[in-house]
Amino acid sequence: MCAAIDFPGTQNLGPGNGCRQQAGVAERDVRRRYGCRVVGARNRLGRIRQTRATDVTQPRQIDGKKGAQPVVSGDGVSRLLFPHGGTLAIPRMQDRHAWAVRLHRNGNRHATVQATAEKRNGRHVRTHNIPVLLVFAGDFAASRSNVVRLTPPGGCLDSRAMAFKQFDRVPNHYAxxxxxxxxxxxxxxxxxxxxPTVLTVGELEVLVPRHFGFCFGVERAIHMAFSALERHPERQINLLSEIIHNPLVNDDLEQRGIRFIHDSDGQRRIEESEIRAEDVVLIPAFGTTLEIEQSLQRSGIDTTTQEFREHFDTTCPFVSKVWDRGEELGQEGYTIVIHGKFRHEETQATHSHTKEHGKTLVVLDRDEAQQVADFIAGKMSLEDFHEHFSGKWSEGFDPETDLQRVAVVNQTTMLAEETKQVARILRDALSSRFGESDLAHHFADTNDTLCYATNWNQNATKALLDAEPDLAVIVGGYNSSNTSHLVEICAQVMPSFLISSADELLSRERIRHFDLHKKESVESQNWLPEQMPVRIAITSGASCPDVLMNAVFERIADFCGYDAQDIAVGLDRLALHEPLAVG
Structure with a gap:
């Protein structure tokens, strides 16, 4: 048997699930007893948000050293978090040995997540780059039989356990x-x-990045949509708009009877009067605006109930995390600069939620950030500023006074590196105007709002470039922001083609693909090199089902003269790309 270190089950500080402040739970009590801050803000709909859950587990001493504090929260699933720096110190843990963090409910193992040690500053630690370490369905109440167990290496480790296993309503035909x-x-x-992974089929070499395809938020949203179909066959189910930016998934849901209240351009298809109080309405993964939520209230849909938030609001937790941070900083007097596409659903939602608590301004890219910086530095007139940004700020915004204290958050699908550059441009402008010594008062650090999945996918795509492919094929929806940024990364160094499915691969000579600059589908000739061998990078956006990427690979292999048997041989010889040694 494996020795284990146990953390006790959660102590319930109030009734119900943990992501919402509950009756009888005072903020001062949470702060005094557990040292974690509960930030609550009531918006116009009476909804309360928090940056920390109110259900927490007492820290446990491990060999005399303080461990992390697991936190269990709601939203229809429970999460085990390590909030204090995201680090769990494990003395004498060996480098690169795998440990498992397991949830035991009623004496039975319920879920497992693998952890691997790193050595940092002479201590062996496991650093979690995302706030969600362990996710499982239902409540995790305090009980002697309910423990979180840290298990050392050995035969008891399930190396294939994944954090997304609970999303069991995602259809198999997406794989x-x-x-x-x-x-x-x-x-x-x-x-x-x-x-990247290298799949070699004859003289065709395909490079697949470490991270691609469905992210946590997308998989969760799809799971919730299909769960609603399964649980409520007698009720009309509606989606505010596309649940994610992928036509295959949206068409699938529509064919199963789900109605779309708005089209992809935001135009209303179903009026308020056509929605009944007994209907189900799903909020998409991007979230929605407070104004649209108020419209649902007028139709008799109460979006403030626990049932709605847990089962029908598919807003990605990393999007709502941006809202929470924006609300907190807005209340502290900062103007929230949102790096995003102004018409994108997520940016509209973030703009709507944050403007309730402070002033907001939306900037698209580095160039627009530089224009804001020029105004801060006195290099741009007020008239020119109005000409560039009119309509992209919240009501009552005054650039002369409201750009003296700034915090930058982003649309989670934007280029993470560009968001950092936008923040750096504004930080430098404020530093030049007010001085470095007073900068903390004028500029807030918001790196913690960057989406881990977006960052992982983009960094993995950049790693593809080191392998020097001949071309790249990126699969995804044409209105998918995160997918378009993958195309931009690849297009820096090689011919890159964005396609929605294998149907766009017309022949070995012809490809129909989406041109990001023209914003239309175009056809290109001689896209696949005639001379073999050929090296192709294939990846997909966070809203793209694996089945689409799979079909693209199979068609390219067919164009090169290889069949299923050849592919099977290649799959038995998968390898990691090893850079050539220099010198």
């Missing part, structure tokens, strides 16, 4: 056999490496 083999390979080999 692809070839892509799944690659994912299984990465679970066994090179989990911590960003080196």
């Amino acid at each position: 692809g056999a070839v892509i799944q083999r690659i994912k299984d390979f990465r679970q066994d080999m090179g989990k911590r490496s960003l080196a």
Whole structure:
């Protein structure tokens, strides 16, 4: 048997799930007893948000050293968080040995997540880059039989356990056999490496990045939509708009009877009067505006109930995290600069939620950030500023006074590196105007709002470039922001083609793809090199089902003269790309 270190079950500080402040739970009590801050803000709909859950577990001493504080929260699932720096110190833990963090409910193992040690400053630690370490369905009440167990290496470790296993309503037909083999390979080999996977089929070499496809928020949203279909067959189910930016998934839901209240351009298709109080309405993964929530209230849909938030609000937790941070900083007097596309659903939602608590301004890119910086530095007139940004700020915004204290958050699908550059441009402008010594008062650090999945996918795509592919094929929806940024990364160094499915691969000579600059589909000739061998990078956006990427690979292999048997041989020889040694 394996020795284990146990953390006790959660202490319930109030009735119900933990992500919402509950009756009888005073903020001062939470802060005094557990040292964690509960930030609550009531908006116009009476909804309360928090940056920390109110259900917490007491820290446990491990060999005399203080461990992390797991936190269990609601939203329809429970999460085990390590909030204090995201680090769990484990003395004498050996480098690169795998540990498992397991939830035991009523004496039975309920879920497992693998952890791997790093050595930092002479101590062996496990750093979690995302706030969600362990996710499981239902409540995790305090009980002697309910423990979180940290298990050392050995035969009891399930190396294939994944945090997304609870999303069991995501249809199997979204998976692809070839892509799944690659994912299984990465679970066994090179989990911590960003080196791409190499699938060699004859003289065709395909490079697949370490991270691609469905992210946590997308998979969760799809799971919730299909769960609603299963649980409420007698009720009309509506979606505010596309649940994610992928036509296959949205068409699938529409064919199953789900109605879309707005189209992809935001135009209303179903009026308020056509929605009944007994209907189900799903909020998409991007979230929605407070104004649209008020419209639902007028139709008899109460979006403030616990049932609605847990089962029908599919807003990605990392999007709502941005809202929470924006609300907190707005209340502290900062103007929230949102790095995003002004018409994008997520940016509209973030703008709506944050403007309730402070002033907001939306900037698209580095150029617009520089224009804001020029105004702060006195290099741009008020008239020019109005000409550039009119309509992209909240009511009552005064650039002369409201740009003296700034915090930057982003639309989570934007280029993470560009968000950092936007923040740096504004930080430097404020530093030049007010001085470095007083900068903390004028500029707030918001790096903690960047979405881990977006960052991982973008960094993994950048790692593809080191392998020097001949071309890249990116699969995803044409209105998918995160997918378009993957195209931009690849297009820096090689011909790159954004396609929605294998149907766009017309022949070995012809491809129909989306041109990001023209914003329309175009056809290109001689896209696939005639001379073999050829090296192709294939990836997909966070809203793209694996089955689409799978079909693209199979069609390219067919164009090169290879069949299923050849692919099977290649899958048995999967490898990580190893850079050539220099010198």
